[in-house]
Amino acid sequence: MTTLREVVAYEEELLAGSAPLRRVHAEAVARGRAGVRALHEADGVADPQLESRLERLYAEVLDDYAAGAAGLLSSEDTDRWRAFVERLPANGPMTLLREHGVPGAARLFDSMDLAREGPESKGGLDTALSAAAKRCVCGYATTRVVPRQLCNACARAVGAAWVAEERSLLQRAPGLGAEVSEVLDEVTSDLAAARSKGTDDSFSTEEAALFRARRALARAHRRHRKDSSILDLTRWEELAALARRASLPAMRAEARRGRRRLGTAQLAQLALYGNRDVDARRTR
Known part of the structure; x- marks a missing residue:
């Protein structure tokens, strides 16, 4: 079974080789982390609806990143990434990657998750x-x-x-x-x-x-x-x-x-x- 760390390591190789992709990724990270912090400030950590709101935010940021990365990724790189992701355990975060992700999404997800409070x-x-x-x-x-x-x-x-x-x-x-x-x-x-x-x-x-x-x-x-x-x-x-x-x-x-x-x-x-x-x- 593939680990999330292996997916992120592969993504880091792709990002290292493409300055335009790094720029798109950095913009998505900044927007995602700002959104996570804004939700925490508005709703509070204990809000029972916070998880569902965060999940919607993650999906939206991942979709925007995928749109921005279109044309910067080869079909071979994307296919290999999807093969990695399909072998990840089935749960909420991994479902988000499967449904909304392209190469760079795991690292983006990780960066947004680091902005969480708890x-x-x-x-x-x-x-x-x-x-x-x-x-x-x-x-x-x-x-x-x-x-x-x-x-x-x-x-x-x-x-x-x-x-x-x-x-x-x-x-x-x-x-x-x-x-x-x-x-x-x-x-x-x-x-x-x-x-x-x-x-x-x-x-x-x-x-x-x-x-x-x-x-x-x-x-x-x-x-x-x-x-x-x-x-x-x-x-x-x-x-x-x-x-x-x-x-x-x-x-x-x-x-x-x-x-x-x-x-x-x-x-x-x-x-x-x-x-x-x-x-x-x-x-x-």
């Missing part, structure tokens, strides 16, 4: 997973059986819980917490600057910024070793282990690199394309 920002992992259950395609949200790879919805729920646990720990180590905040503030600005350029080398610029942030976090931990040694990282490490199974490559990579290094959970969120804190600075 109980994961205020509650624990169980609350977050319950909220993600309708969008879950790996089974973890409903069964709590850990799969080989967490789907995007479950990965984001895990990531939010991981960040919440990390922030709670850093409050108990104020010296370390202050230094971690400085590192994260700097890398947020660096990532925003790189993504604002939108050039072909922006990825390598982002990687360099993340590398510097990892080294800065490591130095901060060495300076505050006494403070961090008294913290109980058991829950943080459990969530980090789950994050290492994320289908989101950036989150998975940071989780694997930052073992027992507080700040890693928040860095993993900043590394995700579409992060709100980074995007907010892109407009400045």
Whole structure:
């Protein structure tokens, strides 16, 4: 069975090879994310009709993107993409891709989904997973059986819980917490600057910024070793282990690199394309 990550990886190859397609895709992402946020602000996260309104919005944005991408995609690329999508599990999000999608739609869907708000920002992992259950395609949200790879919805729920646990720990180590905040503030600005350029080398610029942030976090931990040694990282490490199974490559990579290094959970969120804190600075 094909995974959504495989579809997105194929789409990224196509987008990398076509500047016009990238422009159409970026415009669709901007419109979709703005629409998602507007619905959240208007209806509130708890509105029972929010899911159906979001589904209609997703379908409309995907249709507009498909119209804009017409003529920029070869029939061979589109056929191969459809073959991938047909092998995805049958559920709501995948049905949207089948009915409204063309190459680039999975990445577009993912970007819109990242703009969603949910109980994961205020509650624990169980609350977050319950909220993600309708969008879950790996089974973890409903069964709590850990799969080989967490789907995007479950990965984001895990990531939010991981960040919440990390922030709670850093409050108990104020010296370390202050230094971690400085590192994260700097890398947020660096990532925003790189993504604002939108050039072909922006990825390598982002990687360099993340590398510097990892080294800065490591130095901060060495300076505050006494403070961090008294913290109980058991829950943080459990969530980090789950994050290492994320289908989101950036989150998975940071989780694997930052073992027992507080700040890693928040860095993993900043590394995700579409992060709100980074995007907010892109407009400045």
